[in-house]
Amino acid sequence: MSVITVTINGIEGSAPAGATLLEACRQNGVELPTLCHLEGLTPIGACRLCLVQVEGARRLLPACVTEAQEGMIIQTHTEKLVKYRKMTLELLLSERNHICSVCVANGSCELRTLCAQLGVDHSRFEYRCPDLPPIDTSHERNGLDHNRCISCTRCIRACDQVEGAHTLDMEGRGIENRVIIDMHQTWGSSRTCTKCGKCVNVCPTGTLFWKGSTVAEMEKEVGFLQWIRGGREKKTWSYL
Amino acid sequence: MTSKARVATVWLGGCSGCHMSFLDIDEKLFDLADRIELVYSPLADVKEFPEDVDVVLVEGALCNTENLELLLKARERSRVLVSFGDCAVTGNTSQLRNRLKIDDVLTQVYQAGPGSIPKGPEALEVLPVLLPKVYPLHAAVPVDFYLPGCPPDPDRILRTVTALLAGEKPELPAESITFG
Amino acid sequence: MTREELRTMAMKEQEQKAAFRCRLLVCYSSPCLSSGAEAVYKALLAAVHERNLDVEVDVTRTGCVGPCSRGPLVTVRRPGCEDVIYQHVTPEFVVRILEAHLVENRPLTENVLPGDVPFFAKQLKVVLANSASIDPESLESYVSMGGFTALSKVLEEMTPEQVVEEIKKSGLRGRGGGGFPTGLKWDLVRKAQGEKKYIVANGDEGDPGAYMDRTTMESDPFLVLEGMAIAAYAVGADQGYFYVRAEYPLAAERLAKAIKKAEKAEILGNRIFGSSFNFRVDIRLGAGAFVCGEETGLLTSIMGRRGQPYPRPPFPANSGLWGSPTLINNVETFGNIAPIINRGGDWYASIGTEKSKGTKIFALAGEISNTGLIEVPMGITLREVVYEIGGGIPGGAGFKAAQTGGPSGGCIPADYLDTPIDYDNLASLGSIMGSGGLVIMNDRSCMVDVARFFMDFCRDESCGKCIPCRVGTSQMLGYLEKICNGSAVMEDLEKLRELAEMVQETSLCGLGFTSPNPTLSTLRYFRAEYEAHIRERRCPVGVCVMSEVPLRELVAELPRRIREGSKA
Numbered sequence: 001m002s003v004i005t006v007t008i009n010g011i012e013g014s015a016p017a018g019a020t021l022l023e024a025c026r027q028n029g030v031e032l033p034t035l036c037h038l039e040g041l042t043p044i045g046a047c048r049l050c051l052v053q054v055e056g057a058r059r060l061l062p063a064c065v066t067e068a069q070e071g072m073i074i075q076t077h078t079e080k081l082v083k084y085r086k087m088t089l090e091l092l093l094s095e096r097n098h099i100c101s102v103c104v105a106n107g108s109c110e111l112r113t114l115c116a117q118l119g120v121d122h123s124r125f126e127y128r129c130p131d132l133p134p135i136d137t138s139h140e141r142n143g144l145d146h147n148r149c150i151s152c153t154r155c156i157r158a159c160d161q162v163e164g165a166h167t168l169d170m171e172g173r174g175i176e177n178r179v180i181i182d183m184h185q186t187w188g189s190s191r192t193c194t195k196c197g198k199c200v201n202v203c204p205t206g207t208l209f210w211k212g213s214t215v216a217e218m219e220k221e222v223g224f225l226q227w228i229r230g231g232r233e234k235k236t237w238s239y240l
Numbered sequence: 241m242t243s244k245a246r247v248a249t250v251w252l253g254g255c256s257g258c259h260m261s262f263l264d265i266d267e268k269l270f271d272l273a274d275r276i277e278l279v280y281s282p283l284a285d286v287k288e289f290p291e292d293v294d295v296v297l298v299e300g301a302l303c304n305t306e307n308l309e310l311l312l313k314a315r316e317r318s319r320v321l322v323s324f325g326d327c328a329v330t331g332n333t334s335q336l337r338n339r340l341k342i343d344d345v346l347t348q349v350y351q352a353g354p355g356s357i358p359k360g361p362e363a364l365e366v367l368p369v370l371l372p373k374v375y376p377l378h379a380a381v382p383v384d385f386y387l388p389g390c391p392p393d394p395d396r397i398l399r400t401v402t403a404l405l406a407g408e409k410p411e412l413p414a415e416s417i418t419f420g
Numbered sequence: 421m422t423r424e425e426l427r428t429m430a431m432k433e434q435e436q437k438a439a440f441r442c443r444l445l446v447c448y449s450s451p452c453l454s455s456g457a458e459a460v461y462k463a464l465l466a467a468v469h470e471r472n473l474d475v476e477v478d479v480t481r482t483g484c485v486g487p488c489s490r491g492p493l494v495t496v497r498r499p500g501c502e503d504v505i506y507q508h509v510t511p512e513f514v515v516r517i518l519e520a521h522l523v524e525n526r527p528l529t530e531n532v533l534p535g536d537v538p539f540f541a542k543q544l545k546v547v548l549a550n551s552a553s554i555d556p557e558s559l560e561s562y563v564s565m566g567g568f569t570a571l572s573k574v575l576e577e578m579t580p581e582q583v584v585e586e587i588k589k590s591g592l593r594g595r596g597g598g599g600f601p602t603g604l605k606w607d608l609v610r611k612a613q614g615e616k617k618y619i620v621a622n623g624d625e626g627d628p629g630a631y632m633d634r635t636t637m638e639s640d641p642f643l644v645l646e647g648m649a650i651a652a653y654a655v656g657a658d659q660g661y662f663y664v665r666a667e668y669p670l671a672a673e674r675l676a677k678a679i680k681k682a683e684k685a686e687i688l689g690n691r692i693f694g695s696s697f698n699f700r701v702d703i704r705l706g707a708g709a710f711v712c713g714e715e716t717g718l719l720t721s722i723m724g725r726r727g728q729p730y731p732r733p734p735f736p737a738n739s740g741l742w743g744s745p746t747l748i749n750n751v752e753t754f755g756n757i758a759p760i761i762n763r764g765g766d767w768y769a770s771i772g773t774e775k776s777k778g779t780k781i782f783a784l785a786g787e788i789s790n791t792g793l794i795e796v797p798m799g800i801t802l803r804e805v806v807y808e809i810g811g812g813i814p815g816g817a818g819f820k821a822a823q824t825g826g827p828s829g830g831c832i833p834a835d836y837l838d839t840p841i842d843y844d845n846l847a848s849l850g851s852i853m854g855s856g857g858l859v860i861m862n863d864r865s866c867m868v869d870v871a872r873f874f875m876d877f878c879r880d881e882s883c884g885k886c887i888p889c890r891v892g893t894s895q896m897l898g899y900l901e902k903i904c905n906g907s908a909v910m911e912d913l914e915k916l917r918e919l920a921e922m923v924q925e926t927s928l929c930g931l932g933f934t935s936p937n938p939t940l941s942t943l944r945y946f947r948a949e950y951e952a953h954i955r956e957r958r959c960p961v962g963v964c965v966m967s968e969v970p971l972r973e974l975v976a977e978l979p980r981r982i983r984e985g986s987k988a
Contacts, residue, residue, distance in 0.1 A: 045731035046885045048926045059933075060925060065731050080925075087922050091891035099333055100420025101326055101390035116414040121386040122329045122378060124915060125895045129338035129373070151884060170726065173709065174882035175894045216420075302971075309975045360986045369978040371971075380971050 004070040009077065021063035021074060022050055030076055033085060033114050035092075035204055036152040037064040040225030042161060047152060049085050049114070052076045060084075086120050094125040095175070096132065097147035098205075105206030106216035111150060112205075133178065137211055138188030142200050144179065149207040151177055155199035162228060167193040179207070198224070245294045245405050248280035249324070250314050252307040253334045253374065254300030256282065258325035261391035262297070265398045272398075275405060293318040295404050297387075301327040301334040302375040306368035315381040320404055323383045326390040326419055328376060335374040342370050385410060388419045421686045422694055423572045426563060433564035438499065441476040442521055444468075444514075445495040445553065448481035449638045450631070450670055451792075452491035456510070460492045463511035467518050477522065480561075483551035483639020487539060488792040495552065496521050505533040538808035539790050544771065544797045546779045547755035551639040556674050559681045562642040568687055570761035571646050574653055575695040583654040584610055587757070589765030591777030596622055596713075596750030597825065597854040598930070599776070599843040605747065608737040609655040612745035617657035619648050619699075620722065620741070620748040623664040623671065624706045624713040627826025628877060630857030632781040633751040635793050637664065637671035640755070641678035645701060647754030649688065650761060652699045655747050660701040661722050667708060676703055710827075710881035714929045715748045717883065728883045729929035750855065752781055772798030776842030780856060786823075787862035789814045796841075803837040806860060817862035821945070825854025827874045827881075828934030830941025831867060850941040852934065866963035867946040868953055871939040872900040878935035889932030892923035896939060903950060906957045906966030913950060917943060 002017040006024050013028035020043070025032050036047040045062035052063045055073035060081070075081070092098075092111060100106055115121075132146040153170065156179065160166040167190055171180045181187045200208040201220050209218050231237040251259060259282060263269070279293060280286045289310065296318040302308050315321055326332035337345050350357045357363060377383055387400050396416045403410035437443065446452075446461045461481060468477050485493045490507035494514055497503050504527050506517055513531065520528045545551070554561040562568070574583050588603030609617060621644060625633040637644060648660050662679075664672045679701050682688040690698045704722050711717045712727040719740050721727035740746025756778060760768045769777045776798040782805070785791050789811030796805065802822055806812065813819050821831040830851030832839070839845050843853045861870065879893040899916040902908035920936035920943075927933040943950060952958050957966050969977045 044885070045928060046887070048886055048888055048928070051926055062731055062928075066733070084922050084926050087919070088887050088926070091887055091895065093330070094895065095891045097336075098419075099330075099336065100418070101332055103420060106420045112418055112420065116418045119414075119417065121388050121417045122323065122376065122383075124378070125891075125919075126379065126898055127331055127335060127338070127376075128894065128898075129335060131339040150887075151890065170884075172884070173711075174879060174884040175890055177884040177890075305975050305978055308972070312972060312975070361983050364979050364982060369982065371974060371978070375971065 004068060006068050006071070007073045009075060015068050019068050021052060021054075021061065021066045021068050021072075024068040025052070025063060025074070025076060032063055032076060033118065034064060035110060035114070035150060036154065038154050038158075038202055038222060038225065040162070040222075040229045041154060041157040041202070044153065044157075047150075048088055051081060051084065053078055053081060082118075086118050089115050089118060089120045090123040090125055092150050093120070093123040094127050096128070096130060096149060099147075102215055103148060103206040104209045104213045104215060104218040105148070105220075108218050108220050109206060110204035128175075136181070136187050138186040139190075139193070139195075139211070140188065141195055141197065141211060142187065143209050143211050144181070144187060145207055145209065146178055147207075148205040149179060150205055151179075152204060154202040154204065155179065155208055158198040158202045158225070162225065163194060163196050163198050165192050165194050165196075168199055244275060244277040246279045246290070246292060247276040247401075248278070248289065248293045248296040248314065248318065249282065250280070250289075250296060250298040250300075250310060251282040252298060252300030252311065252328070253303030254325060254327040254332075256299065257391040258297075258299040258327075258389075259283065261389075261394055262397050265394040268398055272401065289313045289317060291317050295320045295322065295401070297322045297324040297401075298328050298377055299324045301331045302371060302377065302380060303334055304368040304370050308371065308380060311377060311381060320384045321377075321381065322385045322387055322400065322404070323377045324387050325392055326388055329386050329388045330419060331374050331376045332390060338373045342372065346370070386417075388417055390420050423576065426568055426572055426693075429560055430563045430566070433560040437478060437564065440478040441498070443478040443480060443497040444518070445480050445482045445497060447483075447485045447491060447493040447495075447552070448556075449484040449635055451484070451488035452493055453670070455491040457492040459511045460494065460509050460514045464494075464514045464518065467515045471518075471522075473518075473522065477518075480555050481557075482554060483556050484548065484635045484793055485552040486543070486548075486792050486794060487533065487790055489790070490533060490792075493533070496527070503535055505535060506531045507533045539792075539794075539811065542800070542804060542809045543795055544779050545795045546759050546768075546771075547636060547643070547752055547781060548639065548793070548795045549759070550643065551635070554640065556639055556641055557677050557681075559642065559678070559685055559687075562640070566762065567642055567758075568646055570758035571649050571653075571687070572693045574650055574761060575693045575697055580610060580654045580656065583650060583761070586765045587654070587760060590756075590760045590768035591765075591772070591775075592753065592756055592760065592768065593776060593843060594750060595752035595756070595780065595855065597828065597852060599853055602749065602753055605737060605749070606651060606654050608735075609657075609745050609747040612738050614745040616659070616742075616744045617655055618741045618744055618746040619652045619655070619657045619660035620718065620746055621648055621660065621662045621751055621754055622713065622715065622718055622748055623662060623668070623751045624718060625668075625751075625855055626665065626710040626713050626881070627828075627855055627857040629785040629859050630783045630826055630855055632783050632793065632856040634668050634671050636751050636755050636781070637668065638674055641671075641675045642682065643758055644751055644754045645675075645678055645682060645688065647757035648701060649692070649699050650757050651747055651749065651754065653697050655745070657747065658698045658700065660699060661741070662701055662703045663706055663712075663718055663722060664703060665706040665708060665712075672703060672705060679703070709883070710877075711883040711929070711931050714931055716929065718748065719746065728885045729931070731928055752856070773840055773842045775844055776853075780841070780853070782856045782858040784810055784858050784860070786860040787813055787815075787817065787865070788860040798842050799840040801838050801840055802832065805841070805858070806837065810860065813860065813862050815862075817864060819860065820863045820865055821861045821867065821870075823851075823859040823861065823870070823938070824857065825852040825934075825937070826857040827877045828852060828930065828937055829854045829857070830937045831861070831870065831945065832941075833945040835945075850944055851937065864961050864963075866904075866959055866961050867942040867949050868900065868903050868959075869963050871942045872897065872904055874938035875900050875935070878931065882931065882935075886926075886928035886932060888923045889927040889929075889935065892919055892927075892932075893935050895919060896923070896936065900939065902968075903953045904959075904964040905968040906953070906964075907968035907970050908954050909970050909972075910954055913954060
């Protein structure tokens, strides 16, 4: 495997050829925040948290979908990037109804954790407080609460790409988009859902949850994605 | 002897859980009491928000005109204003009513159940007017420090107040600025 | 079809048309149709027939003439005479036109649109050159104007490299808005590795008030198809997709007919003009999303997926439809190709400014005397467009701003009326060329309200994939609404500006990163108007109803409203 050299924040590092900038950064000990990205799912570059500055590029580039090239000079934590990341989180907080104090995912929520890590202790933007469809608890095991959704589509991709069921998808556009089940029906009435629970595990917030869990009780487990991918691609089935 | 810091706490649209959490700093309250003068608080019987306050902790969201009036006064008369707890910082559960119509809320609470209150101008005599929406404090006034949490745990509160009394900007670790 | 047969077809058609004593051309593009061109056409046909004039008089339904607000338009063309154009023609009036010209032999004086007015004189028609003369649905009509000579020429005389070189030489830049050099893009696709390559025509025009591409597709569908075929030959593609928004049914219908006729004549399909070159075009209808005009969104839509953009690189030139190299150009860009091949890249490059060559079609709309479709050389000043071609601002009002580029563009104030219009000048003024929407505003327009309108459009059309665009446009709209209703404070203005910059820099696609342009450009040129709304709670032109107050003032305002409400 050939290796390329990149300079991240002034320090030279190396990465395997074909690696994304995100992989290159992480392999060189530089952590970048992500929300829509999850190892094992197709990256989509949607949340814009992993944007980095690449010398010579006209625009900021999403590290998760940009391939690292030999000699690239990358800045990951400029004042502007840090500011934009915080603003992105503030926008997310304002978008729907994230009431952490009564959320099942209070302890495990990636949005809440990232806010704390990046020092977002409030949102300057006015809360939209939208009126969203009711919580769907018609499924025997899972629940869907649109109030917490950040439209990262991790559940949709896991359902489609890993489970192969494509039960979940998105309806509407822009700020009106909503995760839907099959042809926009209740989850309980879905005949494509295999009840595998992958969607719940990959959901970064309290949108998808195990029924019966109350505030802060949700625990999520995403390691299975690596395991399945390793098995399918490398034929090694070892779950550590 | 150096003069004690003039500290106030305000309780707006919230459950007072943040004040309860403040009291939960337990024995350290004694140390604190030596260093501060509590000039206004739901815990103290003071009618009017005083002038010349060093630090004010404001709990609760802005729900009605009375909350707003008091906040404006507190801001004007205080050097450092802390947005104290999730309701003050985000609106929290208080803002769950934002997607409902105010008239429906009032009818449900004051008309449909036992007892009733007058409507229209007579209501102004007995009830503050609800704001069209519930807001966090910083929607109306500049806030100097945000202390999220529902409630913020006693340690967060103590560290924040201690730093502010020392004239420093509180530096809380990531795990101490989480919401909820 | 051979080149010889093409020449014969052209000559036959020319002779046939020349044999008529008189030709009556009825503009049959959407604006004239919406003002009654169909009834005019039917009345004219009936009148010709009634008077037994079918042999002497030709009645043709044509593409767009230009001054759309004056429709229906009828042109009378007689050998040896100047064209006479009649405006606001009714079914009754068209019979009078017929009688005046053919029976009394004396043109009418009413409703005549003089041909030498600046509206026509200042224009230079390259893409729309045939538009007012040909029947868009007739292959023969197009061929009689020299149609498909360019395609036959490249197939017989030029290598793909030479075609690309000619386009490069012309200096043509993408007419969809970005202004990327067309020849360079073709070269990238030509050099890209891939067994299969695709050509895509972007006809998903969605800017409010803009209809350049619709008109081009409706008026001269064969011209665009010819451009696509030449592009296919140049880059090595054999399949094309024409992406038309479903809101343009007439354009789609005419394109479908044109494709069928061209296929039947073996101008599209296999072994075109006897060469080994094959090219097939299929139409794809867009389902009404502005974001599908963005190239990657359009490609996902063609592939049958949710119409959402994806990050570039990889660019479509390397990996587009189904991972294959794909050339995607705007309709108007393709419309320029055949004229460039026929008349040479040097000729094309002689028109326009140093960095923006050729002509550009604009849809002139808003508070201006002559609204309609115009094609002008690059480098023309805004003043010439507004005051000469456009005939100035009606109703004694003054010019306030020109909005170019639709929701992705900006507002240009009167101070810059003398700026030559080209890609780079518009960009330096904080606007963009865009696809060619040009909305003129008079001094009764509130610029904050204008910014609010466009932000509402962008919020509505955001696909929702990336956070800055999805939530950012919604939040920016919120601030603009607050400013317009009187509840904003000065800090909101600062937050708005900061957010606009953030959305511009961090959004995933063009829709997102240009959505703040109307807001930023009005803030740049009309900041005083914003401040009047906020500091004085006053809309200087009286458009906005300042019915709200800032949050802090609700302490007194809410009880006051309750007391007043009870009095009422």
